[in-house]
Amino acid sequence: MARLNDNYLKLKAGYLFPEISRRVSEFTTANPDAKVIRLGIGDVTRPLVPAVLKAFHEGVDDMAKGESFHGYGPEQGYSWLIDTIIDKAYKPLGVELKTSEMFISDGSKCDCANILDIFDLSNKVAIGDPVYPVYNDTNVMVGRTGEADEKGYYENIVYMPYTAENNFAPAFPEEKVDIIYLCFPNNPTGTVATKEQLKAWVDYALSNDAVIFFDAAYEAFITEPGIPHSIYEIEGARECAIEFRSFSKTAGFTGVRCGLTVVPEELMATTKNGEKVALNKLWNRRQSTKFNGVSYPVQKAAQAVYSEEGWAQVKEVIDYYMENARIIREGLTAAGIDCYGGVNAPYIWLKTPEGMSSWDFFDKLLNECFVVGTPGSGFGPSGEGYFRLSAFGDRENVETAVARIREKWGK
Numbered sequence: 136m137a138r139l140n141d142n143y144l145k146l147k148a149g150y151l152f153p154e155i156s157r158r159v160s161e162f163t164t165a166n167p168d169a170k171v172i173r174l175g176i177g178d179v180t181r182p183l184v185p186a187v188l189k190a191f192h193e194g195v196d197d198m199a200k201g202e203s204f205h206g207y208g209p210e211q212g213y214s215w216l217i218d219t220i221i222d223k224a225y226k227p228l229g230v231e232l233k234t235s236e237m238f239i240s241d242g243s244k245c246d247c248a249n250i251l252d253i254f255d256l257s258n259k260v261a262i263g264d265p266v267y268p269v270y271n272d273t274n275v276m277v278g279r280t281g282e283a284d285e286k287g288y289y290e291n292i293v294y295m296p297y298t299a300e301n302n303f304a305p306a307f308p309e310e311k312v313d314i315i316y317l318c319f320p321n322n323p324t325g326t327v328a329t330k331e332q333l334k335a336w337v338d339y340a341l342s343n344d345a346v347i348f349f350d351a352a353y354e355a356f357i358t359e360p361g362i363p364h365s366i367y368e369i370e371g372a373r374e375c376a377i378e379f380r381s382f383s384k385t386a387g388f389t390g391v392r393c394g395l396t397v398v399p400e401e402l403m404a405t406t407k408n409g410e411k412v413a414l415n416k417l418w419n420r421r422q423s424t425k426f427n428g429v430s431y432p433v434q435k436a437a438q439a440v441y442s443e444e445g446w447a448q449v450k451e452v453i454d455y456y457m458e459n460a461r462i463i464r465e466g467l468t469a470a471g472i473d474c475y476g477g478v479n480a481p482y483i484w485l486k487t488p489e490g491m492s493s494w495d496f497f498d499k500l501l502n503e504c505f506v507v508g509t510p511g512s513g514f515g516p517s518g519e520g521y522f523r524l525s526a527f528g529d530r531e532n533v534e535t536a537v538a539r540i541r542e543k544w545g546k
C-alpha cells in the first residue's frame with residue numbers, strides 16, 4: 136500500500152469555521168425568528184464592478200473568434216497585465232519593478248503556500264500569532280515542523296505574538312530565523328506597520344540573511360497617508376523580500392481568482408555549498424513547471440481594475456467596506472469595547488469585554504445580539520480574549536448589528 140505524507144496527520148482538524156457553523160445552526164434552529172447577522176466572514180460581498188465585468192466579457196468574446204482566441208498564455212502572466220500593475224500600482228509608490236520580477240497567479244493563498252517549494256526544509260520560519268492559518272499549516276505539510284503542543288504551537292516554528300500589549304508590533308525573534316512572514320495590513324488584527332517598523336524588519340532581515348514573505352492582500356484598504364502599501368517602499372527590501380498581492384479583497388476576485396508574486400532580481404539565497412543563487416530564477420522555474428497561467432479573460436478583467444474607470448469603481452466598493460469598518464469601530468468604542476484595526480483594513484479586532492474567552496464572547500454575541508463574528512483564539516493562542524468582526528457585508532446589517540451591541544454593552 137502507498138505511504139501517505141505523515142505531515143498531514145500533524146495538522147489539527149479545521150475546527151474554527153465548522154464549529155462556528157455548528158453553533159450558529161444550533162442557535163437558528165432553537166430561535167427560528169431571530170435575524171442573525173454574520174460579521175464573521177473573510178470574503179467580499181459586493182459584486183464585480185462594471186468596468187471589470189465589461190473587460191471580462193470582452194475576454195470571453197475574444198475566445199470565440201479564431202483571430203483573437205488565446206490558448207496557453209505565458210506561465211508568468213501576460214506582460215500587458217504585469218506592466219499595467221507595475222505602472223498603476225507600484226510606480227505611484229516610487230517602486231520600480233521589471234516585468235520579469237512579477238508573476239501572475241490564481242491567488243495569493245496558493246502563492247504563499249507554493250513559495251515553500253524553493254526553500255530548503257532546514258530553514259527556520261517565524262510567523263505571527265494570531266495568524267492567517269495558511270502560513271502555519273503549509274509549513275506543517277512540507278515537513279518543516281514537529282508535532283503541535285497542547286496550545287497549538289508546532290515544534291520548530293518561531294511564533295511572534297501580536298497583542299495589544301506590544302501594540303501589534305512583536306519583538307524580533309530571539310533565535311536566528313531564515314524566513315519571516317509579515318502580513319500588513321494584518322489579517323486577523325486589522326493593524327498595520329509604519330514605515331519605521333517595516334524598515335526595522337528589512338534591516339533585521341538583511342543583517343540576519345533572512346527572507347521576508349510580505350503578504351499585502353489588504354494594501355488597497357489603507358486609508359492613512361504614510362502607511363506603506365508595499366515592502367519595496369523600504370530601502371533594502373529588494374535584497375530580502377518577496378511580496379504577495381491579490382485581486383481578491385481589492386476588487387472582489389475571491390471567486391474569480393487572480394493574484395501576483397514579486398521576486399526581485401537582487402534577492403538571493405544560498406545553495407548547500409554556500410553559493411548565492413537568485414530566487415527569481417527558481418520561482419520562474421517552479422511556476423513554468425507546475426503552473427500553466429491564469430485564464431485570459433481573468434487577466435483581462437484584472438487589467439481593467441487599473442483603468443481609470445475601473446479603479447474609481449473599485450475604490451468606491453473599498454470605501455463602502457471601510458465605512459462599514461468605521462461604523463463598527465466607532466460603535467463598539469462608544470459601547471466601551473477596546474477595538475483595534477478597522478482604519479486601514481476591513482477587520483476590527485476587539486478585546487472581549489470583562490475578560491471573557493473568545494468563545495464565551497462568541498456565544499454571548501450570538502445569543503444576545505444575534506451577531507456572528509470570529510473567535511480570536513481560532514487564529515492562534517495569542518488571539519484568546521480577542522474577537523474579529525469583518526466589515527465585508529451589507530450597510531444595513533452592519534448598522535443593525537452595531538446598534539444591538541451598543542444596546543447590550545453601551546454605557
Ligand SMILES: *Cc1c(COP(=O)(O)O)cnc(C)c1O
Pocket residue numbers: 177241242243244245267318322350352380381382383384389393394
Ligand atoms: C484573503 C487573503 C489572501 C488572498 O487569498 P487569495 O488566494 O488571493 O484569494 C491572502 N492573504 C490573506 C492574509 C488573506 O486574508
